[in-house]
Amino acid sequence: MxxxxxxxxxxxxxxxxxxxxxxxxxxxxxxxxxxxxxxxxxxxxxxxxxxxxxxxxxxxxxxxxxxxxxxxxxxxxxxxxxxxxxxxxxxxxxxxxxxxxxxxxxxxxxxxxxxxxxxxxxxxxxxxxxxxxxxxxxxxxxxxxxxxxxxxxxxxxxxxxxxLGTPFAKVNSVVPGSPADQAGLNSGDTVRSFGNVHWLNHERLSKVAETVQQNEGRPLSVKVVRKADSRSGTTMELDLQLTPRRDWGGRGLLGCHLVPL
Structure with missing residues (x-):
């Protein structure tokens, strides 16, 4: 009613x-x-x-x-x-x-x-x-x-x-053989930027999804922070190239699951 x-x-x-x-x-x-x-x-x-x-x-x-x-x-x-x-x-x-x-x-x-x-x-x-x-x-x-x-x-x-540059998302899982896996993303990585998307404008990751859809077949720069040593807590920063595509044999364009921080 x-x-x-x-x-x-x-x-x-x-x-x-x-x-x-x-x-x-x-x-x-x-x-x-x-x-x-x-x-x-x-x-x-x-x-x-x-x-x-x-x-x-x-x-x-x-x-x-x-x-x-x-x-x-x-x-x-x-x-x-x-x-x-x-x-x-x-x-x-x-x-x-x-x-x-x-x-x-x-x-x-x-x-x-x-x-x-x-x-x-x-x-x-x-x-x-x-x-x-x-x-x-x-x-x-x-x-x-x-x-x-x-x-x-x-x-x-x-x-x-x-x-500025604060991580805004975490890689929750990565499917083997997926574009995310081939780019070098690991489960547990935190994302500083995804193409032009960063912590100020990601809008609860909706802009990440929009960027992925608009750049199918084109490489995107993804900056991540990864724990180098879990015991000491040291980290390293990586700049990966991730190309969204459909023909990798799985669901979605990336083959990974991101969650907001």
């Missing part, structure tokens, strides 16, 4: 159907019930006043909600572009159209929010590390360390949350 906030009313089925959303006739059933504005209202208006850690937390919150909303669409067997009408133009009766439309609108808003947060986060990170490098260069020139000149975050929150 549609929610109390939205209702769908159909006219005479023998005539052209009329769809009313919140009492407003809609000629296009696929159109959002609410205009897609710049933000969803969940992101603070002045992101420039948030710390890097706060921005990172906002990024994770948005990605978590996007993942949940994607699951809502999947439960209906649709995505952002699926048709909500039958072949002859009538609204489908096998899904809750009102919920699907509302979910799509929320996803549109959140995607805009995510872009805005990412823009501020990347700018702040670049500024932070540029300032840090300048402070270190000045200290080296003066022949003495000046820790007070180096920028810092309270309680080392940035270090706790992760720096």
């Amino acid at each position: 549609p929610s109390a906030l939205s209702s769908i009313q159909l006219g005479d089925p023998l005539l052209h159907p009329t769809v009313l959303i919140m009492g407003i006739p809609m000629d296009d059933i696929h159109a959002p019930t609410v205009a897609s504005g710049p933000t969803s209202g969940g992101v603070p208006r002045d992101l420039s006043k948030l710390s890097i850690v706060d921005l990172m937390q906002e990024k994770e919150r948005i990605e978590a909600e996007l993942s949940a909303l994607s699951s809502v669409l999947s439960s209906h067997g649709v995505n952002m572009n699926s048709s909500l009408t039958t072949f002859d133009g009538f609204p489908r009766d096998d899904i809750d159209i009102a919920q699907v439309r509302t979910t799509r609108v929320r996803i549109i808003h959140l995607r805009n929010d995510h872009k805005e947060v990412m823009s501020h986060l990347e700018k702040d990170l670049h500024h932070h590390f540029a300032t840090l490098q300048n402070a270190q260069a000045a200290a080296a020139t003066n022949g003495a360390s000046t820790p007070s000149a180096a920028p810092s975050l309270a309680d080392n929150s940035l270090a706790d949350a992760g720096m």
Whole structure:
């Protein structure tokens, strides 16, 4: 049943159907019930006043909600572009159209929010590390360390949350003979970057899947961290070349399972 906030009313089925959303006739059933504005209202208006850690937390919150909303669409067997009408133009009766439309609108808003947060986060990170490098260069020139000149975050929150190049995924398993296996990936490796995807923009690994689909048959640079000695905890960094392909004899384009960290 549609929610109390939205209702769908159909006219005479023998005539052209009329769809009313919140009492407003809609000629296009696929159109959002609410205009897609710049933000969803969940992101603070002045992101420039948030710390890097706060921005990172906002990024994770948005990605978590996007993942949940994607699951809502999947439960209906649709995505952002699926048709909500039958072949002859009538609204489908096998899904809750009102919920699907509302979910799509929320996803549109959140995607805009995510872009805005990412823009501020990347700018702040670049500024932070540029300032840090300048402070270190000045200290080296003066022949003495000046820790007070180096920028810092309270309680080392940035270090706790992760720096640029921080691993964002772990290789959970690798199928023998797969493209991942041939590239040299091992179970337990942690991924720093996958093509152009890194910890700031992976969006709970959805961008990794998108990159794989867009680069079938083309090699991708995958930077991983691997434990060199489990007893000492030493690690080594590897730059592997992984080519997604279908003809390797197994499922998927990679033959490995990644999990977010």
